[in-house]
Amino acid sequence: MSAQGVGLVDYDEAVSRFDPVLGLEVHVELNTKTKMFSGAPTEFGAEPNTQVDPTSLGLPGAMPVLNAKALESAIRIGLALNCSIAERCRFARKNYFYPDMPKNFQTSQYDEPIAFDGHLDVDVPASEDGSKPAFTYRVQIERAHMEEDTGKSLHVGGSTGRIHGAEYSLVDYNRAGIPLIEIVTRPLEGTGDRAPDVARAYVAALRDLLRALEVSDVKMEQGSLRCDVNLSLRPSPDAPLGTRSETKNVNSLRSVERAVRYEVSRHAAVLDAGRKVVQETRHWHEDTGLTTAGREKSDAEDYRYFPEPDLVPIEPDPAWVEQLRATLPEPPAQRRKRLQAEWGFSDPEFRDTVNAGAVELVEATVAAGAPPAAARKWWTGELSRRANAEGVELSALAVTPAAVADLQALVDAGTLTDRLAREALDGMLAGEGGAAEVVAARGLAVVSDESALVAAVDAAIAANPGVVEKIRGGKVQAAGALIGAVMKEMGGKADAARVRELVVERVGA
Amino acid sequence: MSAISRAEVEHLARLARIDMTDEELDRMAGQLDAVLDAVAQVASVVTDDVPATSHPVPLTNVTRPDVVRPGLSAEEALAGAPEAEDGRFRVPQILGEEA
16 A cells, blocks of 8 residues: 555655654543543443443433543643643534534533643653664643543444445444543654654653553553654755644554654655645554555534533632642652662663563562562563463453562462462462462472472482482482482472482482 | 625535535525624624623533443433444444544
8 A cells, every 4th residue: 555656765764854743642531430521430341332321422401510530630631741720721612523422522622721831751762773872852742631532433334344335333422421631742843763762752651651640541452542643744854844644543652653654654755756745634554554544634624613601611729730739640750760779670671671561560569578670570571471471461460469479478488489489370360369378279389398308309219220320420410310300209399409409418328 | 795605604514414405505695694693793792891701600610529320221322313233323324534
């Protein structure tokens, strides 16, 4: 699939001749129990149209009332993004004709956002091969405003799921009315060839910040954090901004990076061919790594905003805003630096922990008494493997940080070997109980009965006279065969180091 | 000068997905013009000391606690739908448009 029929330009070549300018719009679903303007529940994954009420369905006479918690979260997000908070602001109706909003408009904010003029400092990591250095980029935030999510459409007929060729659509309004905050950046200039890295790092930093604020699940794969990527190219940093494309619903950090790269290559090809970039919405395709043209921005974009008469203006009490400011968490970047120092992790060790999404889990495991290095080993090693195998997030595994700390305590006490601990983990993940419970039920504890060990060692010696000869003849490494025999006899539940000691002792005696 | 042109009415009709004939557009443009003229009389009493307002009552900060309230069952929600399928509202095909 080519870009307006002109192919693609190699990314490195494109950024050597053009200056990319990014703009990012992030929609975040708040984790309130109820919708923005009504008391309908907001749980993810419910049966279609079971989390609705007259307001979310836009039934005649239904009146919206603002969710106090959503307003509080919006202000806290604004403050965390170093924004000014509006002294007074209103909601507006965004009118459009599409069945994902049954009332034919979305309640949003237009010229009076709750928060505006902020910034977020983003740590952009060095490239993996180390050829491009790490740096900090200040993302200017234009605004953060409150609005409501839309329903979900399922297109049926033609090739099902695609809008083109669909015969009809089925709509579920469970999501309609869920509180959304839309965070819009100013044009991000001066990123040069690092534009994809800046875009990714910004969304990652925003995700971490929202998670620390505890205002959203921020699960990109479930759509509670969604990113639209605006991109334009210009011949030089002094030139006016070029025409932008808006790529919708880029729903993973890796995709944010890939979509920017793709659009840079595509725009460059269009411009090289002497054609104009069409200002349009494009769709990101995760499977192919391509964008395709969607709706062209035209007069269909005429939303006829006007102030929402059913909702009264918001005038946040400045004293309340200051109280909310006092609830802001330690900024995630600062917190990471502090934790790395406290835990004594090397840069690569800490990066692995961050990349595994395990910082909070390690922190909680350490708080529950585990040594930091052991906590990291569990979460970035064995538990990450299990999460990958099951295709779930690390935090979704059926084991708590406290349970991991308990398990590690058994290892540290010599009750479990690493292998036995992994077996105990099987049981814990299968819901068989806590570490001690599983160890007892499955009989996993290391055999500490010295006489049983001695008996097994003596039996192995008696059964392997040839091996014993070799050891006595000086081939100490032959002891491995005896240790193996003992471990087998003990069902693996012996401390191998202790068995080795006993073998050497009893053979050499 | 009329308050609303025929072209504007045509544009609004397209936005609202209302198919209108030339004759209907002519008639509607005239009628809407009369309505807007009547509303425009408000402008004659505008003074500098009265700010434009969207809300006639001086209320602000009306909110509700974040507490779930009973809503509608899927059956109730779909009761007024012309067509439904699999617990969802069935709507005509949507071509070339995505929100």
